[in-house]
Amino acid sequence: MNDTAVSETETDYSATLFLPQTDFPMRAGLPGREPNWLERWERMDIYARQREDAKDRPLFTLHDGPPYANGNIHIGHALNKVLKDLVSRSMQMLGYNSAYVPGWDCHGLPIEWKIEEQYRARGKDKNDVPVVEFRQECRRFAEEWVDVQRAEFKRLGVIGEWDNPYLTMSFDAEAQIARELMKVAMSGQLYRGSKPVMWSVVERTALAEAEIEYQDYESDAIWVKFPVIAGQSAGGGASVVIWTTTPWTIPGNRAVSYSGKVEYGLYEVTQAPEGNWAKIGDKLILADKLAAEVFAKAKVEAYAKLRAVSSDELAGTTCSHPLKGLAGGYAFAVPLLDGEHVTDDAGTGFVHTAPSHGLEDFEVWTENGRNLAQRGIDTAIPVPVAGDGFYTADAPGFEGARIIDDSGKKGDANQRVITALAERGAMVARGRIKHQYPHSWRSKKPVIYRNTPQWFVYMDKPLGGKLADGSDMDTRRQEAIARYGEDSLRSRALLAIEETRFYPIAGQNRLRAMMQDRPDWVLSRQRAWGVPITVFVDKKTGEVLKDETVNHRIAQAFEEEGADAWYKEGAAARFLGPDRDPSDYEMVTDVLDVWFDSGSTHSFVLRNKQKWPHLKFPASMYLEGSDQHRGWFHSSLLESCATNGFAPYDSVLTHGFTMDGEGRKMSKSLGNVVAPQEIIKQYGADILRLWVASSDYSEDLRLGKETIQTTVDSYRKLRNTLRWLLGNLAHYEAKDAVDFADMPELERLVLHRLAALDETVRAAYKEYDYKRLVAALSNFMNVELSAFYFDIRKDALYCDPISSVRRRASLTVLNHLFNCLTAWLAPVLVFTMEEVWLERHREEGTSVHLRLFPEVPAEWRNDALAAKWEKVKAVRRVITGELEIERRNKIIGSSLEAAPTVFVSDPVLVAAIAGIDLAEIAITSAITFGNAHAAPVDGFTLPDVPGVTVVFAPAQGRRCARSWKILPEVGSDPEYPDVTPRDAQALRERKAAGL
Structure with missing residues (x-):
């Protein structure tokens, strides 16, 4: 057949042809039609039907990492949820009971911050509001956004238990989070310590590494002299020179670190400008590799190296503080300590060490504690900076100065310190440096390291305890010791990482590296909206109270009233019971880091068989963005290893971030944000889903006008192929189907390709390789079907007699194609495949999403036939x-x-x-x-x-x-x-x- 016009002398036989007949529209109209399918699925309760149909199948559980309930979803949410839906739907069609329970993270600073903003707009002070009332406002705020996001996620075509999700703020969840915390406390892993932690002055709370992002920032850089007062390297008034980009930390200095691997020398300034900070005759100890750079920064015109300074000399050296005498303070000795973190890549080869303001500083100070005490040095760690960013009395002479103000801007602390150092002749040079500096990912404001009392979980303390099933952890302990030489939270987490499958595999290395080096886990936050750290501390001993009866009272109250019960009047007496005097105990008021909340979800979701009987623990998969190696993957692993001894997941799938069409990060300031709501409004959710499935999610994904148009074009080709199928299948009758053995070679070739594709499709879905899946199906439908098989068979389908075996065989193959393609594409194009399926199966209650992937007969596979037809196709070309x-x-x-x-x-x-x-x-x-x-x-x-x-x-x-x-x-x-x-x-x- 072709489209040549009929001549006037010929009869018009078009009415006698078996032309395609279908009401399936060429124009998809997805934005208007997709909500109809959502309503239909709602009426059918299709999710419940899936659970009933699959009740005897093996369980596959993708556990939902909870999004934060504080705003409309963005394109990153859409990518994440569509990927989860692809996994869940495809595993269901592969023969599993693949339930999906969505969840939300409801506690924490972002919501609390929003309520405080509302207060400030009304001239209201949070501190004047009873804490329970404030928490209830936070709860209402989260509830509103859960409803908004639920509707937006459903509009993406994501199927799940939307009427029965999990919320970290539900009473049963808060009770279980508290139980998990109390398990950690009972096992001796929880302790209160004083360590430098990331601190947000703007938000007035400690932050975890997962809550930090690094941004470009311009800092003051200073080079400072520490005069040597004792040791072989004193050499007639020499000074050790340090370099820092945080001048405000100098009042907290207690030591200077050096490296035994670096070569040092004693240098003398021989020529310098009049009035220069570095003066003629100054003797400075510097790393040899960095001396020239330091003298250049100091505007020194000439200098000479007097001699080498060995690490043995430095080990016995003590300096005085450069601020000695200021406001009567800083009279203590400043020892030199060997530190592995010191290099001669930049700076001076010496690191100013303030244990209040840096983890490495803290560690080198505490590791040398015994030695320092023997030398008569006070090892107490000061608290020079308060939570509001102002200096405390531990920073003599600087009270009233501020490091960062409430808006996140720099205060006057740096300049005050630099001025004081210059007045004492301690400055060598100063400058400015642009570098990556930690910021809160919520307020987007810079943070500081600050020594504060916090609650921690030990990473390296030997563990014991019970497994999740109540059995001893002896086997787990032996495995950890055999592999890592110790049985600790760190070793168990590392062991669990080795046992977990990662997609892509690089995620394993990333999580392992983070776990190998991470410090103790800080759990506490100085906020109000969250699950409290439900422990009591004995005021006399400082020990955490370990009492299962008290723990039971707390958990029971939370089940009935939520975590607000902790803040109600008389709570201490209520929980401690009649046998204990509340005045003997401190009731901790800090709340848990929200990462502990979400990290505990396995305990109140996956193991809650009463509420979700179709889930399993450990989960089959956790799936999130690559930033969750330091977030949810990380905290969930630690929490489960602390309470169960193993990971809460069998596998971890990681996706990248969404960038604009040019590969730039999306931001409102650049005007390049692509909202999923707008894509759905203009093109439909299936276009968004096809973009996700067609992309390499292991890398950052680009999304711009060109990408969307390419996806629309791909969709249109797939839709037209399916429309042609439907049109021709209007003439198909099952009673006229042709057996495989009686089919022409061309039909057997197509069925061979279906058999080969069946293997490809199943493997791609099992390996979560959706890009490969879409590419294989698109190529098959566009090239092998539309441009080859359909093109050839149009003549037979339209013109052959009713009795023609060739025509009937082709219709039989079209029926097989329809059954396979609609199923294979159903997890991707959820709305379109439902529309296509219902064009042929209009009976009430049916759905393509209640199907399994069809079983393809083994006899269809014929590699020899395929090889022969490759040669036929070559001649045809x-x-x-x-x-x-x-x-x-x-x-x-x-x-x-x-x-x-x-x-x-x-x-x-x-x-x-x-x-x-x-x-x-x-x-x-x-x-x-x-x-x-x-x-x-x-x-x-x-x-x-x-x-x-x-x-x-x-x-x-x-x-x-x-x-x-x-x-x-x-x-x-x-x-x-x-x-x-x-x-x-x-x-x-x-x-x-x-x-």
């Missing part, structure tokens, strides 16, 4: 290549106007095309085979198909008025003189059937 030239030259308009001569000299190709109707395959009216040895030298050939030559010749005979083939036998049937004998037979059969 040479023929169509020649016809395309004739079409371009306007010699022909349709390939049916051609009857080329084909010369095949390659015996392998001759064998392949033997018995094949090459005219049918090349869609010409006829083909003549010439003597292979007489192929003309000017015939058409293709370099990659040697041994095949094609010479064009026009088709001979009359044109069939029904099929438009040009053949000599047209007119040979007296009853139908203007059609081919085949078409005449088709017309007789239609007439006999009353059509």
Whole structure:
């Protein structure tokens, strides 16, 4: 068939053709139609139907990492939720009971901050509001956004238990979070210590590493002299020089660190400008590699190295503080300590060490505690900076100065310190440096390291305890000791990482590296909206109270009243009970880091069989963005290893971030934010889903106008293929289906491809390789079907007689194609495949999403047949290549106007095309085979198909008025003189059937 117009002398036989018939629209209209399918699924309660159908199948549980309930979803949320839906739906269709319970993170600073903003706008002070009332306002705020986000997630086509989600603020969840915390406390892993932690002055709370992002920041850089007062390197008034980008930490200095691996020297300034900070005669100890750079910064015109200074000399050296005497303070000695963190890559080769303001500083100070005490040095760690960013009395002379103000801007602390150092002759040089500096990912404001009392979980303390099933952890302990030499939270977490499957595998290395080096886990936050750290501390001993009866009272109260019970009047007496005096105990008021909340979800979701019987623990998979290696993956692993001894997941899948079309991070300031709501409004959710599935989610994903248009074009091609299928299947009747053994080779070839694709599709879904899946199906539908099989079989499907085995076999194959393709694409194009499926299956209660992937008969697979047809296709390409030239030259308009001569000299190709109707395959009216040895030298050939030559010749005979083939036998049937004998037979059969 072709589209050549019917001449005036011919009868119009178009009504006698089996042309495609379907109401399935070419234009998708997804934005308007998709909500109808959502309503239908709601009426059907399709999720409950899936659970009922799959109740006896093995469980697959993708545990939802909870998004934060404080705003509309963004494109990162959409990417994440669509990926989860792809996993959940495909595993359901692969034969699992794949339930999906969505959840929300409801506690924490972002929500608390929003309520405080509302207070400030009304001139209201949070401190004047009872804490329980404030918490209730936070709860209402979170509830509102849960409802908003739930609707937005459902609009993406995500299926799940939306009417029964988990919320970290539900009473049962708060009770279980408290239980998990109390398990940690009872096992001796919880302790209160004083350590430098990331502190947000703006938000007035400690932050975890997962709550930090690094941004460009300009800092003051200073080089400062610490005068040597004792040691072999004193050498006539020498000074050790340090470099720092945080001048405000100098009041907290207690030591200077050096490295035994760095080479140092004693240098003397021999020439310098008048009034320079570094003066002629100054003797400075510096790393040899950095001396020239330091003197350049100090504007020193000439200097000389007096001698080398060994690490042994430095080990016995003590300095005085550069602020000594200021406001009567800083009179203590400043020892030099060997530190592994010191290098000669930048600075001076010496590191100013303030144990109040840095983890490495803290560690080197505490590691040397015994030695320092023996030298008569006070090892107490000061608290020079308060939570509001102001200096305390531990920073004499600087009271009233501030490091960062409430808006996140720099205070006057740096300049005050620099001025004081200069007045004492301690400055060597100063400058400015742009570098990556930690900021709170919520307020986007810089943070500081600050020594505060916090609650921690030991990473390296030997563990004991019970497994989740109540059995001893002896086996786990032995495994950890055998592999890592110790049984600790760190070793168990590392062991769990080795046992977990990662997609992509690089995620394993990343999480392992983080776990190997991380400090003790800080759990406490100085806020109000969260689950409190439900422990009591004995005021006399400082020990945490370990009493299961008290713990039970707390958990029971939380089950009934929520965590607000901790803040109600008389709570201490209520929980401690009649046998304990509340005045003997401190009731901790800090709240838990929200990462502990979400890290505990496995305990109140996966193991809550009463509420969610179709979930399993450990989960089959946790799936989140790559930032969650330091977030939810990390905290969940630690929490479960602390309370269960192993990971809460069998596998971890990580996706990248969403960038704009040019690879830039999306931001409102750049105006390049792509909102999922806008894509859905203009194109539909299936377009967004297809973009996700077509992308390499292991990397950062780009999304811009060009990407969206490419996805729309891909979708349109898939839709048109399915529409053509539907149109032709209007003529399919199951009773006329042809058995596989009776099918022509071309049909058996297509079924072979279906069998091969079945393996590809199942493997891609099992390996979560959706890009491979979409590419394979798109290529099959666009190239192998639309451009090859459908193109060839249009003539038979439209024109063959009713009794034709060829036509019936093709319809049978189309039915198989329909059944496979609608199922294989259902997890991706959830709305479109439902629409396609219901075009043929209109009965109430049916859905493509209640199906499994169809079982493909093994007999369909025929690699030898496929290899043969690759050769047939090669010959066909040479023929169509020649016809395309004739079409371009306007010699022909349709390939049916051609009857080329084909010369095949390659015996392998001759064998392949033997018995094949090459005219049918090349869609010409006829083909003549010439003597292979007489192929003309000017015939058409293709370099990659040697041994095949094609010479064009026009088709001979009359044109069939029904099929438009040009053949000599047209007119040979007296009853139908203007059609081919085949078409005449088709017309007789239609007439006999009353059509």
